[in-house]
């Protein structure tokens with residue numbers, strides 16, 4: 001039986017070429033700055049994002065945490081979206097570990113913010129009752145907002161606003177290469193007006209571990225110290241960084257395939273009466289749809305019995321993610337299985 005795992009692009013396994021790169025990586029002690037593979041990856045990541053420097057870290061969550069702590073002091077506050085990964089899914093790290101509070105504003109349908117909400121969120125720092133507004137954070141692509149790609153045109157008014165207040169900006173670009181692919185705009189251009197960017201190697205780029213933080217030299221030096229403080233100084237980390245180098249050289253062009261597969265899946269799902277989806281909203285590799293209470297548990301079991309992982313027996317809003325390891329034939333198979341479910345279950349209840 002086919003096995004298809006739609007749960008996340010984090011489930012990807014290294015390609016043979018990537019395994020070869022890992023096996024032959026040149027290594028050294030990165031805490032001494034002597035791992036040639038880590039150094040090469042950091043130069044490459046800085047170049048690709050158009051920033052002065054970059055830092056290799058263990059995960060996307062660690063990248064965002066370090067970036068926040070490098071931008072904001074204890075007693076500071078960051079403005080984040082109510083649907084952002086930083087706010088929803090990173091265990092409150094900035095406040096728990098850094099003494100930085102979250103000022104949450106609604107994410108609009110574009111995954112961005114309305115200026116009126118930002119105006120209301122910004123604190124007057126002459127008033128000593130207030131925490132100090134220290135950072136504005138975005139996400140691109142925006143996971144919870146449907147995996148949408150945010151264009152510079154949409155972002156510009158928000159950056160203009162932040163710059164007017166001298167407020168630093170950070171983008172959680174866990175899937176920034178998906179945004180770049182979708183918009184056909186180089187990552188450099190997407191982040192040129194943003195102070196720092198993090199991106200994940202271990203999602204669509206199919207590395208086993210790792211994320212990058214990119215920004216100016218001063219910021220990255222500070223980030224390096226914080227990484228050490230968090231216990232994230234790794235030694236012969238080139239064994240992981242070599243996968244990252246391979247990914248930046250070889251795995252970017254294929255992201256389009258994931259988007260084509262996602263669009264095909266979304267189109268197929270839109271024909272099923274028990275699925276609620278607006279397939280036109282699917283822009284990248286994340287396909288969100290709703291499954292009614294009546295069907296979610298049965299469908300979940302049915303898919304599992306056909307080798308398909310994804311969705312949940314308890315929630316109505318499901319996300320299927322396309323990635324390296326899922327082919328166009330896998331999408332055909334999934335749509336067939338979901339039609340079969342329809343024939344069995346929906347015919348029975350009709």
Ligand SMILES: Cc1ncc(COP(=O)(O)O)c(C=O)c1O
Nearest residue numbers: 059060061062085139143172174
């Ligand atoms: C938008 C976004 N940011 C950050 C992360 C965190 O990445 P990690 O799982 O490597 O900590 C994720 C993970 O799914 C994500 O989707």
